[in-house]
Amino acid sequence: MTLLTILFDGVAYGMLLFVLACGLAVTLGLMNFVNLAHGAFAMAGGYACAILVNRAGLPFFAALPIAFVVSAAIGAVLERSLYRHLYTRSHLDQVLFTIGLVFMSVTAMDYFMGSAQTFIHLPDYLQGQINLFGLGVGRYRLMIIVICGLLTIALQMILSKTRFGSRLRAAVDDPRAASGLGINVPQVFALTFAFGCGLAGMGGALGAEILGLDPYFPLKFMIYFLIVVTVGGSSSITGPFLASLLLGIGDVAGKYYVPKLGAFVIYTMMIVILIWRPNGLFGRTAAR
Amino acid sequence: MTTNSTTHPEVGQFAMARAQWRWPEVVFWLAAAGCILLFPNRYLILTEIAWLALFALSLDLILGYAGIVSLGHAAFFGFGGYAAGLLALHGIVTEPVIALVVAGLAAMALGFVTSFLVMRGSDLTRLMVTLGIALLLRELANRFSNITGGSDGLQGIEMAPILGQFSFDIFGKVGFIYCLCVLFVLFLLARRIVHSPFGLSLRAIRNNPLRASAIGIPVNRRLIAIYTIAAFYAGVAGALSTQTTALASLDGFAFDRSADLMLVLIIGGTGYLYGGLIGAVIFKLLQELFSTLTPQYWQFWIGAVLVVIVLIGRDRMHRWALFLPRLIASKFGRAKTPVVAPEGEAP
Numbered sequence: 074m075t076l077l078t079i080l081f082d083g084v085a086y087g088m089l090l091f092v093l094a095c096g097l098a099v100t101l102g103l104m105n106f107v108n109l110a111h112g113a114f115a116m117a118g119g120y121a122c123a124i125l126v127n128r129a130g131l132p133f134f135a136a137l138p139i140a141f142v143v144s145a146a147i148g149a150v151l152e153r154s155l156y157r158h159l160y161t162r163s164h165l166d167q168v169l170f171t172i173g174l175v176f177m178s179v180t181a182m183d184y185f186m187g188s189a190q191t192f193i194h195l196p197d198y199l200q201g202q203i204n205l206f207g208l209g210v211g212r213y214r215l216m217i218i219v220i221c222g223l224l225t226i227a228l229q230m231i232l233s234k235t236r237f238g239s240r241l242r243a244a245v246d247d248p249r250a251a252s253g254l255g256i257n258v259p260q261v262f263a264l265t266f267a268f269g270c271g272l273a274g275m276g277g278a279l280g281a282e283i284l285g286l287d288p289y290f291p292l293k294f295m296i297y298f299l300i301v302v303t304v305g306g307s308s309s310i311t312g313p314f315l316a317s318l319l320l321g322i323g324d325v326a327g328k329y330y331v332p333k334l335g336a337f338v339i340y341t342m343m344i345v346i347l348i349w350r351p352n353g354l355f356g357r358t359a360a361r
Numbered sequence: 362m363t364t365n366s367t368t369h370p371e372v373g374q375f376a377m378a379r380a381q382w383r384w385p386e387v388v389f390w391l392a393a394a395g396c397i398l399l400f401p402n403r404y405l406i407l408t409e410i411a412w413l414a415l416f417a418l419s420l421d422l423i424l425g426y427a428g429i430v431s432l433g434h435a436a437f438f439g440f441g442g443y444a445a446g447l448l449a450l451h452g453i454v455t456e457p458v459i460a461l462v463v464a465g466l467a468a469m470a471l472g473f474v475t476s477f478l479v480m481r482g483s484d485l486t487r488l489m490v491t492l493g494i495a496l497l498l499r500e501l502a503n504r505f506s507n508i509t510g511g512s513d514g515l516q517g518i519e520m521a522p523i524l525g526q527f528s529f530d531i532f533g534k535v536g537f538i539y540c541l542c543v544l545f546v547l548f549l550l551a552r553r554i555v556h557s558p559f560g561l562s563l564r565a566i567r568n569n570p571l572r573a574s575a576i577g578i579p580v581n582r583r584l585i586a587i588y589t590i591a592a593f594y595a596g597v598a599g600a601l602s603t604q605t606t607a608l609a610s611l612d613g614f615a616f617d618r619s620a621d622l623m624l625v626l627i628i629g630g631t632g633y634l635y636g637g638l639i640g641a642v643i644f645k646l647l648q649e650l651f652s653t654l655t656p657q658y659w660q661f662w663i664g665a666v667l668v669v670i671v672l673i674g675r676d677r678m679h680r681w682a683l684f685l686p687r688l689i690a691s692k693f694g695r696a697k698t699p700v701v702a703p704e705g706e707a708p
Contacts, residue, residue, distance in 0.1 A: 107485060158672065164484040165430050169627060170671040172620045176664025184658055292616060296496060303489050333504060340497040344490055348478055351486045 077208055079326050085214035087321020088221035089283060091314050093276035093294070094301040095228065096269015098313040101302055102245045104160050104262055109171040111273055111298050112291030113178035118144040118274020119286045120186060123193045133196055137278055144274020149267035156266070157259065175291045182288035190287045193278070217279055224272070228310060241265060300343045304353050312355030380556035385686075389635065390545065397538060404533035410645045411540035412601040417625045417637025418544075418551055419594030425631035426555055427587045428567030429479065432488045432619050433495030434595055436475070439613030440498065441468040441596025446515040446609035447508070455521040457604050461543065464600035465593045472592020476585040492616070499614035514610030518603065529605075536605040543601060544638075547594060551634055554590065563587055624667055630679050 097111040118140040125136040151174075159167055199216060202209045232238040243251040244258045252258045277286070284294065297320065305316030320339065327338035346354060396407055416438055423429040444464035447453070454460040478490050502509045510516065522528035527535050554560050565573040566580050574580045603609040612618065621644070628647075629640025647666065651659035670678060 101485075107488070155668075155672065162671075164488070165424075166671050166675070168430070168432065168488060169623055169667050172623070173664040173667030173671065176620070176660045177668070180658045180661035180664070184661075295616075296492065299489055299492075303485065334500075337497065337500045337504070340493045340500065344478065344493045344497070347486050347490055347493075348481060351481050351483065 075208075078210070079329055080322060081208070081210055081218075082214060083322030083325040084318060085211075085217045085221075085321070086283065086325055087318035088225070089217055089276060089280045090297060090301055090321055091317035092221050092224055093273050093280065094298040094317065095310055095313055096266070096271075096273050097298050098302045098305065098310060099241075099245070099265050099269055104248075106156070106160055107164050107167045107171065108156075109168060109295055109299075110174035110178065110291065111270075112294050113175055114144045114148055114270040115273040115277030115280070115294070116178065116182060116286070116288070116290040117147055117277070118271075119193075119277030119281045119290065120182065120191065121274065122278030123191045123281065123286065126193050127191075133193070133199070137275055140278040141271040141275040144277070145267045145271030147274075148270025149263065152263050152266045157263075175295070178291055179288050186288065188288055190285055191281070193281045193286075195282065213282055217283070220279065225310075225314060232310060237261070237264075296340075300339065302353075304343060304346050306353030306355045309355070312353060315355060316353070376556065376561060380552075386635075389638075393541060393545075397534070397541070401532075401534070404537045406645060406649065408533055408537045408540050408605050409602075410641050411537065411544050412598045412605070413622075413625060413645065414638040414641035415540075415544050415547060415601065416595055416598035416622060417629065417641050418548065418634065419591045419598060419637075420622055420626050421631060421634065421637045422551060422555075422591040422594065423588055424626065425633070425636060426560065426567060427563045427584055429584060429588065430484050430487055431479070431491040432616070432623075433491035433493070434591075434622055435614050435616070435618040436491070436495040436498050437468040437472055437592040437595035438599035438602075438618065439495075439502070439609075439611075440471050441465060441599030442603040442609040442613045443502065443509060443515065443599075444468065444596065445600035445603040446518050449518045449520055449604070450515060456525065457520055457523050457539070461597055461600045461604070464603075465597040468596020468599070469589055469593035472596075473585070473589045476588040476592075479588060480581050480584060492619075495614055495616065495619060499611055502611055502614060509609075509611075512611055514608055514612075515603075516608065518607045518609070520604055520607065533605065540601050540605060543597065547597065548634065548638075551594070555634065559583070559586070621663070624663065627667070627670055627675060630675070630682075 093115050094111070096114075097108060100106050100108050100111075121143040122133075122136045122140040125131045125139055126133055131139075155170075159170055195213065199213050202211050203215070205215070230238075232242060240251070240256050240261050243254070244256060244261050248258050277290070280286075284290070300320055301313050301317045304320070305313035320342075323342060324336075324339055327334065327336075331338065400407060416434075419437070420431065420434050423431060423434075441464045444467040445460050448460045448463060449455065449457075454463055475494050478494070479487055481490075503511060506512075520529050523535065523539055527539075529535050555563070562573065562578045562583055565576070565578060566583060570580050599609075599613055602613075625640040625644045626637055627640070628643050629636035629638065648659060648663070651662040655662070
């Protein structure tokens with residue numbers, strides 16, 4: 074494994090984390106809502122994709138958008154029915170509520186799907202390696218980089234060019250002033266929440282191969298999503314994006330160079346960064 | 362303790378009146394002692410309730426009294442547990458009570474060091490940092506498996522008799538009495554702490570840190586002090602669990618443990634000392650109930666309980682729970698129940 078391969082794998086991993094976590098960044102930035110259950114939506118998408126591909130025999134690329142829709146729908150329903158009651162509550166209440174949701178989703182998945190790791194049957198053209206400029210890269214990881222890269226660009230375009238994007242940015246910057254200007258902040262938020270959950274679901278489906286998919290997914294990766302958001306700051310999506318890349322590369326490199334320490338590197342990095350800059354590396358203001 | 366309480370005599374009298382023992386408290390502890398005779402074949406779960414109650418008491422000290430949110434309180438529990446296990450395993454300190462204090466002090470030292478990290482930033486940063494510390498310790502314990510036994514945990518711990526007199530029996534009777542005594546002693550200490558001027562200043566900080574610092578309370582120093590004390594309590598709870606089960610494992614550091622602990626405290630109510638104790642009893646009973654109903658999936662119902670509690674609202678739930686006691690108390694002409702005002706209100 075060369076430095077370039079580590080970099081490549083790290084970037085693929087980081088991009089995946091970004092797609093998984095960017096919904097969380099918006100939730101936190103917009104409504105100041107600590108959603109520890111974000112991983113549950115990713116898991117839902119992953120399992121939806123696995124069922125569609127493995128049992129119904131759908132092609133992988135057809136199942137990805139469906140995974141998105143399934144997670145987004147679950148997210149929208151939960152947002153309208155449960156989450157919206159908790160926006161004004163304390164962080165402690167939000168944390169307790171979402172931990173409860175995590176426990177429920179973990180055991181429910183365990184009940185329905187079994188506790189073993191689930192694999193998604195990949196088409197042949199996504200397996201193995203190809204030679205890219207003299208560098209052997211995994212096709213699957215290349216696909217992840219391409220898809221996630223396109224998604225990131227699309228997200229950035231939506232945020233900066235469309236009317237909805239400017240509404241969202243206004244609402245993140247100052248919800249009160251935004252609603253004073255006639256922006257329907259709860260609606261913007263509900264849409265964004267559902268969209269973020271959808272992205273997480275798609276990320277879960279894409280990441281099943283790399284991250285592994287089992288009922289404990291929400292617990293295992295909760296800390297990673299939180300690192301992305303807290304380190305990246307929640308005021309833009311550039312921050313979380315850079316933080317995800319940093320985390321992805323750091324994790325892959327850490328596991329390769331100092332395998333004995335494992336996840337130790339990541340946790341230490343997070344604590345140090347949070348001590349140094351409590352609002353995140355790229356955050357502008359304190360979480361309101 | 363520094364004397365920075367106001368000089369108004371009424372304020373002092375009010376604070377002292379609140380610190381007096383009332384009959385429901387006496388009844389509570391008599392009932393706890395009565396369990397020794399009443400349930401002779403349930404000592405194991407009673408023991409678990411006792412150390413869980415101590416652990417919850419520890420979280421209550423920082424969450425309920427000082428307003429520090431923590432998702433990683435299991436760090437100190439696990440640390441204390443391993444410390445007690447290692448002390449007994451290598452025969453460094455064989456006498457359980459001294460080992461308990463040493464383990465508590467070790468956790469306390471850890472608490473003191475990490476408190477500086479926790480003081481910074483907002484609630485969210487605190488949640489992350491505490492969670493990170495617990496995960497970090499778990500990772501360390503996993504890596505240094507030559508010391509900690511890795512994922513198998515510390516096994517083959519043999520405990521010497523308590524104070525050289527009472528050896529642990531197979532039914533767990535001595536273990537339970539031991540845990541109960543430790544719980545009671547530490548509860549008395551906690552009671553003394555929260556009713557002291559120091560404890561009152563903590564509540565002032567919880568209600569409004571800015572105002573507290575404006576009236577001359579050294580906010581950070583007080584928070585560091587209570588965090589360190591709470592770490593001692595959690596370490597003792599972990600050590601008790603190791604001593605009574607003769608096992609210390611990576612589970613001690615797990616996120617689930619911190620999350621369950623939150624639930625224990627939320628069921629019982631934050632901001633008064635009996636919250637953790639009552640919560641531990643209810644939590645263990647619920648857990649027993651759920652695991653007999655659905656052995657593999659009890660965690661689902663624990664999660665459901667959390668969601669429902671938050672949706673109902675913690676304050677409202679405690680008002681309902683207190684309805685009957687208040688009614689009885691008013692019938693007997695006693696205006697006040699021993700239960701302190703809910704979180705967020707000025708005491």
